[in-house]
Amino acid sequence: MSKAARLYKIGRATINRWLNLVELKPGKPGPKGPRKVNLEALKAEVEAKPESYIPELAEKLQVSRTAICNNLKRLKLTCKKNTPTKNETRKCALNLSRLSKN
Secondary structure (H helix, E strand, O other): OHHHHHHHOOOHHHHHHHHHOOOOOOOOOOOOOOOOOOHHHHHHHHHHOOOOOHHHHHHHHOOOHHHHHHHHHHOOOEEEEOOOOOOOOOOEEEEOHHHHHO
16 A cells, blocks of 8 residues: 555555445446437427427426537527527527428
C-alpha cells in the first residue's frame, strides 16, 4: 500500500477507504431515465396538437427534451421558430407537411 500511495501521490488512508468499499466499479455516466421514444406516440401527439411546446411533449411522453428534438428530426419534422417577445417563451409550431406524406 505504501508503494501505491507514493506512486499515485495519495494518502494511505485513501487507499484503505477504497479497499473497504463494497463495490469498486465506476458508475455509469449519463442520464439514468428512459431514453427510448415511442415514435408512434410522438407522431400521434404532434398530429393532435401541432402547436405543442417541446417540454410539454417531453413531459407527456416521460423522456428528455433532447430525445424529443432528436426524434422530431428523425421523423423529418421541423420547428417554426418565432422570435419571442419580452415575456414570451419560444414556441415550436411543428410543420406537419412531411408527416402526412409518410
